[in-house]
Amino acid sequence: MLWTKSLETGIEAIDNQHKELFRQIDILLDPGKANRVRDTLDFLEKYIAKHFSDEQGMHIKAKYPKAAEHKSYHDSYIVVFRNLKGKYLKEGPSPANNIAVNKNVIGWLKDHILVHDKDFAEYFKSLP
Numbered sequence: 001m002l003w004t005k006s007l008e009t010g011i012e013a014i015d016n017q018h019k020e021l022f023r024q025i026d027i028l029l030d031p032g033k034a035n036r037v038r039d040t041l042d043f044l045e046k047y048i049a050k051h052f053s054d055e056q057g058m059h060i061k062a063k064y065p066k067a068a069e070h071k072s073y074h075d076s077y078i079v080v081f082r083n084l085k086g087k088y089l090k091e092g093p094s095p096a097n098n099i100a101v102n103k104n105v106i107g108w109l110k111d112h113i114l115v116h117d118k119d120f121a122e123y124f125k126s127l128p
Ligand SMILES: [Fe+2]
Pocket: 055, 070, 074, 112, 116, 117
């Protein structure tokens, strides 16, 4: 399990979606589930888009000052994910592609959660 408690933002709706993202990424990295890679990538692509749009909706509703900045991080991640998905579908799972998932998907997501989502959570919890 790639999820750790330190990734919690304290906003339940966001945390639950993050956990689901990590559960799905676990499937990608499990050599025993190689037959599920294509479906998992399709699911992840849709789920990431939904998750980002849910978060962005919360940002706007809460008048988060960094909403535009955060949205541009999300947009850049969608490009990263799409490239990775394309490579995976072409080449299939391999040690090199698993390293790429680790770096570009898990690494990016963890960073994003720890820095940007936590920043929003702090702002959100400080609202009157
Ligand atoms: Fe985010």
